[in-house]
Amino acid sequence: MNVSATMIAGMEKLYRTNFVNSLPGFKSACLIGTVDRHGSTNLAIFSSVVHIGAHPPLMGFILRPTSVPRHTYAHIRDTGVFTINHVHAGIHAQAHQTSARYPDGVSEFDACGLTPEYTPAISAPYVGESRIRIGLEFVEEVPIQANNTLLIIGGVVEVIVPDALIRRDGTIDIEGAETVAVSALDGYHTTCLIERLSYAKPDRDTRRVPE
Numbered sequence: 001m002n003v004s005a006t007m008i009a010g011m012e013k014l015y016r017t018n019f020v021n022s023l024p025g026f027k028s029a030c031l032i033g034t035v036d037r038h039g040s041t042n043l044a045i046f047s048s049v050v051h052i053g054a055h056p057p058l059m060g061f062i063l064r065p066t067s068v069p070r071h072t073y074a075h076i077r078d079t080g081v082f083t084i085n086h087v088h089a090g091i092h093a094q095a096h097q098t099s100a101r102y103p104d105g106v107s108e109f110d111a112c113g114l115t116p117e118y119t120p121a122i123s124a125p126y127v128g129e130s131r132i133r134i135g136l137e138f139v140e141e142v143p144i145q146a147n148n149t150l151l152i153i154g155g156v157v158e159v160i161v162p163d164a165l166i167r168r169d170g171t172i173d174i175e176g177a178e179t180v181a182v183s184a185l186d187g188y189h190t191t192c193l194i195e196r197l198s199y200a201k202p203d204r205d206t207r208r209v210p211e
Ligand SMILES: Cc1cc2nc3c(=O)[nH]c(=O)nc-3n(C[C@H](O)[C@H](O)[C@H](O)COP(=O)(O)O)c2cc1C
Pocket: 042, 043, 044, 045, 046, 047, 048, 049, 061, 062, 063, 064, 069, 070, 071, 072, 073, 096, 098, 099, 100, 101, 182, 184, 185, 186
């Protein structure tokens, strides 16, 4: 079936949301933890976390339009810090539940049964149950005029990951951490590594013996 832009525009709203959200395929499932200046915590699931750059280490995510209150955004602008926490198969349902619209003053940590954890490096809460956790300082917000969303960019100040999951070449064994992928807004997947390939060059075979 060839689906035209006109057909997409004519889809019923929820159907269109599901259809278009499926188009990127697998995405990362991350919980973003924040705190405001009074110590109120917030936790929400995001599937738009991306790598922005390695030197300096920067990560970002897309935030929906702030036409309605967004606690994650308000907290980040208030305290300038946030955490990104990988979701694993043991907590995917609780992670999903954080997307519910809880009233002001209700922390998703309590409502969804996840544990806030702190380190001296950053005042934002980490998710105790998560196995790969990144603490970030707000760097920049980039307005995306096409649909009034924002690209929020943070600089990495701390990474908490078990030693055993860091390979000799610096890559992190995300399957060892049981990190899940998400599809559309409701599908949670475990993954299976096919193989790792070496840095691609025009005259070289990229296949190598895995470590
Ligand atoms: C699987 C999944 C992925 C989501 N990804 C995003 C995202 O990338 N950006 C976003 O703004 N909201 C995303 N949401 C919606 C937020 O989780 C939801 O709006 C949440 O209530 C925001 O919480 P807050 O107002 O406390 O910040 C996603 C929801 C689900 C279920």
